[in-house]
Amino acid sequence: MLADLALPVPLETGIGIVTLRRAHPDDTAAIIALLADDAISAARGDTASVDDLPAYAAGLESVLADASNDLLVAEHDDAVIGTFQLTRIPGMSRRGATRLLIEAVRVRSDLRSSGVGSALMRWIMDVATAELDSPMVQLTSDAQRVEAHRFYERLGFAGSHKGFKYSAPNQGR
Numbered sequence: 566m567l568a569d570l571a572l573p574v575p576l577e578t579g580i581g582i583v584t585l586r587r588a589h590p591d592d593t594a595a596i597i598a599l600l601a602d603d604a605i606s607a608a609r610g611d612t613a614s615v616d617d618l619p620a621y622a623a624g625l626e627s628v629l630a631d632a633s634n635d636l637l638v639a640e641h642d643d644a645v646i647g648t649f650q651l652t653r654i655p656g657m658s659r660r661g662a663t664r665l666l667i668e669a670v671r672v673r674s675d676l677r678s679s680g681v682g683s684a685l686m687r688w689i690m691d692v693a694t695a696e697l698d699s700p701m702v703q704l705t706s707d708a709q710r711v712e713a714h715r716f717y718e719r720l721g722f723a724g725s726h727k728g729f730k731y732s733a734p735n736q737g738r
Contacts (some may be wrong), residue, residue, distance in 0.1 A: 567635040567653055570696055576688060579680035580641060585688060588629070588636040588648065593622050595645035596638065599671040605707050606671075639672075639685060647672040647681050651689065653697055665693060667704040670713075686720050 573586035588596065600606045601613035628634045628650060639647035650668040655661075667689060672682045690702055705728045706713050714724065 567651060567697070568632065570635070570693060572637070574688065574692070576639070576684040577680075578641075578684045580676060582641075583646065583681055583684060584640045585637055585685065586640060588625065588638045590622065590625060592638055592645055593618065593625055596625070596636070596648050597621050599645070599648050599673060600669070602674050603671060605709055637685075639681060641681075646676055647685055649685060649689075651693065653699065659701070662701055663697065663699040664701045664703055665689065665697060665699045667702060670704070682716065683720065686717075690720070 573584050575582045576585055597611070597613045597618070600611035603611070625636060628636045633653045634650065635652075636648065636650050638645045647670075649670040652666040652668065654664045654666055656664060667686075670682065670685070672679075672685075694700065694702060702722075704717070704722070706717065718724065
């Protein structure tokens with residue numbers, strides 16, 4: 566279970582120590598701002614509109630209530646500066662291996678290339694995989710995110726698969 570992760574933890578970055586901890590409902594506005602601080606997410610509707618706050622709050626509540634999911638935030642100087650969602654997926658392939666899926670990785674735009682993203686990802690790769698007995702970490706990244714792809718490759722991720730999505734009509738999102 567993701568609740569077994571030993572959090573909060575300090576992470577060394579280029580801006581100093583960043584605290585990685587579980588998100589809580591009071592973080593909703595900061596997480597929305599991180600999503601909207603990304604051009605691709607903003608184009609999909611993550612615009613940090615006050616009108617959308619109830620939908621995001623419900624989403625965060627659902628993630629936190631699901632034992633296979635967690636939403637973590639990186640905090641520095643009392644401000645949320647990064648976030649990602651982590652999902653533990655038990656499976657049958659690879660001899661019953663469990664995978665960790667990383668989604669919605671965001672670091673505040675003025676702090677990109679400061680080592681924050683690397684520290685978050687290395688924590689997942691080193692600590693979370695060991696604590697959760699998950700030999701594989703996977704993620705998807707929008708095809709337009711060429712810089713992010715280079716970042717993930719530098720960390721040792723391989724672009725091994727092609728992803729597909731289907732958006733159900735009339736679902737409101």
